[in-house]
Amino acid sequence: MLSHRFRARAVGAVLAVGTAAGVIAATPQVAAAPQLNWGPCAKIHDADKAQCATIKVPRDYANPHGPTIDVTISRLPARDPSRKRGVLVGNPGGPGGDAIGLFQWAPPPAAVRDEFDLVAVQPRGLVGGTPLECAPFTAADDFEALANYGAINRNRCEKASGGYVRTITTENTARDIEMARRALGVGKLSLWGVSYGTTLMSTYATLYPQHTDRLILDSAVNPDGIWNDMGLVQTPGYKARVNAMMVWIAQHDNIYHLGKTPLSVYRKWSARVTREAGVPPSLAAPPAQVGDVPPGLRAWSDLYLAGTNLTAASRAAYENFVATMLTGKNQATSSMLSATRIVAPNRDLWPIVALRLAGKVPTPKKRQLSAPEKAATTASNNMFDAILCNENQFPARPELIPAAVYTNLISGDIFEAPGLFRASGIGCAGAPAIVRPVRTYNRGLPVQPLLINSLGDPQTPYAGALRLRDAMRAHLITVGGGDHGQIGRDNPKLNAAIAQYLTTGHTGVTYTDQARITNPLDRLPAPSGSTGIGPALPVD
Numbered sequence: 001m002l003s004h005r006f007r008a009r010a011v012g013a014v015l016a017v018g019t020a021a022g023v024i025a026a027t028p029q030v031a032a033a034p035q036l037n038w039g040p041c042a043k044i045h046d047a048d049k050a051q052c053a054t055i056k057v058p059r060d061y062a063n064p065h066g067p068t069i070d071v072t073i074s075r076l077p078a079r080d081p082s083r084k085r086g087v088l089v090g091n092p093g094g095p096g097g098d099a100i101g102l103f104q105w106a107p108p109p110a111a112v113r114d115e116f117d118l119v120a121v122q123p124r125g126l127v128g129g130t131p132l133e134c135a136p137f138t139a140a141d142d143f144e145a146l147a148n149y150g151a152i153n154r155n156r157c158e159k160a161s162g163g164y165v166r167t168i169t170t171e172n173t174a175r176d177i178e179m180a181r182r183a184l185g186v187g188k189l190s191l192w193g194v195s196y197g198t199t200l201m202s203t204y205a206t207l208y209p210q211h212t213d214r215l216i217l218d219s220a221v222n223p224d225g226i227w228n229d230m231g232l233v234q235t236p237g238y239k240a241r242v243n244a245m246m247v248w249i250a251q252h253d254n255i256y257h258l259g260k261t262p263l264s265v266y267r268k269w270s271a272r273v274t275r276e277a278g279v280p281p282s283l284a285a286p287p288a289q290v291g292d293v294p295p296g297l298r299a300w301s302d303l304y305l306a307g308t309n310l311t312a313a314s315r316a317a318y319e320n321f322v323a324t325m326l327t328g329k330n331q332a333t334s335s336m337l338s339a340t341r342i343v344a345p346n347r348d349l350w351p352i353v354a355l356r357l358a359g360k361v362p363t364p365k366k367r368q369l370s371a372p373e374k375a376a377t378t379a380s381n382n383m384f385d386a387i388l389c390n391e392n393q394f395p396a397r398p399e400l401i402p403a404a405v406y407t408n409l410i411s412g413d414i415f416e417a418p419g420l421f422r423a424s425g426i427g428c429a430g431a432p433a434i435v436r437p438v439r440t441y442n443r444g445l446p447v448q449p450l451l452i453n454s455l456g457d458p459q460t461p462y463a464g465a466l467r468l469r470d471a472m473r474a475h476l477i478t479v480g481g482g483d484h485g486q487i488g489r490d491n492p493k494l495n496a497a498i499a500q501y502l503t504t505g506h507t508g509v510t511y512t513d514q515a516r517i518t519n520p521l522d523r524l525p526a527p528s529g530s531t532g533i534g535p536a537l538p539v540d
Contacts, residue, residue: 035183036053036055036073036183036184037053037054038051038052038053038075039051039052039053040052041072041074041100041101042072042100042127042128042372043372044098044127044128044372044373044376045072045074045098045100045101045128046100046101046104046105047074047100047101047104048104049076049104050074050075050076050100050101050103050104051074051075051076051077052072052073052074052075052100053072053073053075053183054070054071054072054073055070055071055073055179055180055183056068056069056070056071057069057071057124057175057176057179059163059164059167060163060167060172061172061175069124069129069130069164070129070130071121071122071124071128071129071130071176071179071180072100072121072122072128072129073119073120073121073122073180073183073184074099074100074101074119074120074122075117075118075119076103076104076113076117076118076119077117078113078114078115078116078117078118079113079114080114080115083114083115084115084116084117085115085116085502085503086115086116086117086186086188086189086190086213087116087117087119087181087184087186087189087190088108088112088116088117088118088119088189088190088191088192088214088502089119089120089121089177089180089189089190089191089192089201090102090103090118090119090120090191090192090193090194090197090487091120091121091123091192091193091194091196091197091200091201092106092194092195092197092485093193093194093195093196093197093198093219093485094123094195094196094197094380094383094384095123095170095196095383095384095387095388096123096125096126096380096381096383096384097123097195097196097197097380098122098126098127098128098376098380099120099121099122099123100120100122100128101120102120102487103118103120105488106485106487106488107488108192108487108488108495108498108499108502109495109496109498109499110499111499111502111503112498112499112502112503115502115503116190116502119180119184119189121176121177121180123173123176123200123383124167124168124172124173124176124383125168125379125382125383125386125387126376126379126380126383127372127375127376127379129176130164131375131376131378131379131382132157132161132164132165132168132379132382132383132386133157133160133161133379133382134153134156134157134159134160134161134165134378134382135156135157135159135160136156137152137153137156138152138156139152145426145429146401146405146426146429147429147430148429148430149426149427149428149429149430150389150427150428150429150430150431151429151430151431152430153385153389153431154386154389154430154431157382157386165386165390166390166434168383168386168387168390169387169390169391169435169437170199170200170203170387170391170437170438171203171207171435171437171438173200174200174201174203174204174207174208174438175207177189177200177204178204178207178208178211181208181211187211188211188212188213189204189211189212189213190212190213190214190215190216190502191204191205191212191214191215191216192216192218192487193216193217193218194218194219194485194487195218195219195221195459195460195484195485196221197218198217198218198219198220198221198451198460198468199221199223199440201215201216201217202215202217202223202440202468202471202472203437203438203440205440205442205443205445205449205472206438206439206440206441206443207438209442209443209444209445209446212445212446213446213447214447214449214450214501214502214505215445215447215449215450215472215474216449216450216451216452216498216501216502217449217450217451217452217468217469217472217474218452218485218486218487219452219453219454219457219459219460219465219484219485219486220451220452220453220460220464220465220468220469221460221464221465221468222460222461222463222464222465222467222468223439223440223467223468223471224464224467225394225464226391226392226393226394226437227387227388227391227392227393227394227422228388228392228394228395228396228422228423228425228427228428229394229422229423230419230422231418231419231420231421231422231423232419232420232422232423233419233461233464234418234419234458234459234461235415235416235418235419237456237457237458237459237461237482238341238344238345238415238458239283239284239415240456240458240482241344241345241456241458241482242283242340242341242344242415243262243286243287244456244482245340245343245344245350245353246262246263246265246266246269246286247262247286248347248350249262249265249350249353249354249357250262250264250265252354252521255354255521255522256354256355256357256358256360257358258354258357258358260291261288261289261291261292262286262287262289263285263286263287263288263289263292264291264292265357266285266286267285268357269336269340269357270285272334272336272357273331273334273336273337276333276334276335276336276337277329277330277331277332277333277334277337277412278323278327278329278333279320279323279324279327279329279330279331280316280319280320280323280331281316281320281331281334281337282316282317282320282321282331282411282413282416283316283413283415284312284313284315284316284317285312285316287305287309287312288305288308288309288312289305290305292305292308293305320411320413321411324410324411324412330410330411330412331411331412331413331414332412332413332414333412335363336353336356336357336363337414338414339352339353339356340353341414341415344458345457345458345459345482345483345484345485346483346484346485347481347482347483347514347515347517348483348489348515348517348518348519349519350517351517351519351520351521351522351524352519352524354521355522355523355524360522360523361523361524385427388422388427388428389427389428389431389432389433390433390434390435391433391435391437392428392432392433393433393436393437394423395425396423396424396425396428396429397423397424397425398424398425400420400423400424401424401425401426403416403420403424404417404420404421404423404424404426407420408420408421440468440471440472441471441472442471442472442473442474445472447505447506448473448474448475448505448506449472449473449474449475450474450475450477450498450501450507451465451468451469451472451474451475451476451477452476452477452479452486452494452498453465453476453478453479454478454479454480454481454482454483454484454486454514455478455479455480455481455482456481456482457482457483457484458482458484459484460484462478475501475506475507476510477494477497477507477509477510477511477512478510478511478512479491479494479511479512479513479514479515480511480512480513480514481513481514481515482514483514483515486515489515489518490515490516490518491512491513491514491515491516493509493512493513494509494512494515496509497509497512
């Protein structure tokens with residue numbers, strides 16, 4: 001079986017699917033709109049305040065009267081029915097993000113909550129959307145999978161789920177949303193897509209402009225990235241984001257006492273990773289500052305700083321390489337390293353890393369997932385791999401294979417490994433794309449879409465978001481900082497602009513500062529709390 005290190009190549013990977021030029025297909029002729037019977041949502045979705053119903057949709061829209069699958073819809077009714085303006089459908093991204101509880105753990109502005117039914121349609125392939133089941137991985141060793149990883153993955157899903165794996169596409173998921181619209185009995189949907197959800201909702205708007213009202217593209221993916229290149233594009237942003245975290249921790253030395261410069265914080269962080277993994281991290285240290293210069297070398301501060309900063313990246317890589325070769329140990333086994341990457345895109349979670357590093361809270365023990373949690377995680381991973389290979393349009397770069405093998409199998413560099421795994425072509429080796437994704441563009445939408453992106457977002461880089469802005473002819477609100485996903489954050493100016501857009505169809509706001517951190521800085525948030533995109537407490 002492929003090693004845990006190698007299979008972890010997608011940790012924190014984003015999510016975005018690219019698009020290729022193509023003709024918009026005619027809407028398939030399907031059966032009459034399904035009926036909705038509302039009831040409580042399954043506990044696995046963390047949506048106890050919502051109502052849920054299940055509809056049947058064609059498994060394959062090319063064969064609309066053939067086999068069907070079940071797709072769950074959740075709904076939080078508008079709090080003021082007398083002022084109800086419509087239905088807002090949300091998706092949190094992924095691919096593989098559970099949509100059912102989105103609006104419960106990441107609520108939109110209060111005015112929106114009053115005037116819209118908040119709806120989510122679970123993506124096909126997930127628990128609650130007919131999970132994609134796959135047989136156990138059968139590769140004899142890591143190196144067998146290098147040339148055939150994608151084929152092994154696709155074949156094991158074919159074995160367990162028949163032809164279902166080939167229907168796991170963004171276009172089919174968008175058509176499932178259209179089936180939900182028909183079941184809801186409304187003429188138009190407003191849409192809020194986050195991360196990969198921006199691709200999904202742009203696809204719906206391209207296929208069904210006549211049924212699209214407002215469209216919010218939150219932390220938008222580059223429509224030209226087209227899967228295999230996405231992780232590689234994210235790598236520099238993630239490294240920069242960790243540096244920004246070190247700066248922030250140093251600025252709060254009165255709370256964490258980890259050092260007054262980013263480099264001093266990094267050194268304590270590196271020591272913790274080394275203690276946990278047995279080897280130092282390969283992530284370069286942040287730039288040294290005057291406060292880092294030893295007292296005896298103050299007269300040569302400029303030379304010291306220049307030398308330290310110039311060699312930071314090569315020194316970290318070399319020290320990790322030597323330790324890894326001598327010990328056979330792997331940095332990816334450090335829970336501190338994993339937690340740092342997981343929380344990097346979300347400032348509201350940075351106190352968790354700082355508190356753990358400062359020894360103010362214990363590192364949580366790993367726990368066994370319950371059967372429902374394990375099923376949901378497995379289906380999410382299966383769906384992620386299926387979409388990335390089913391839709392990939394980016395040519396493999398075999399010259400990156402040596403680096404991909406080294407970072408995934410040997411060094412365990414969780415910042416470099418995900419992007420190299422995909423860009424090299426290993427991730428979809430032997431499994432060429434089976435669909436040509438919809439080329440998303442504005443086909444005369446009656447309301448101009450709204451696109452929101454932070455400048456330093458590592459998962460959906462700003463430059464790529466500008467490409468989707470142009471394709472969809474969207475109004476852009478630039479957000480300071482680098483938080484990924486703006487839904488559910490405490491950002492009064494941005495939330496007011498979003499509410500204005502959803503209620504009037506326009507806003508003049510073009511820039512806002514980043515949201516403030518709402519989690520406490522000196523203690524862990526309550527286990528039930530959540531902010532931004534994802535759980536409040538990352539699992540190690």
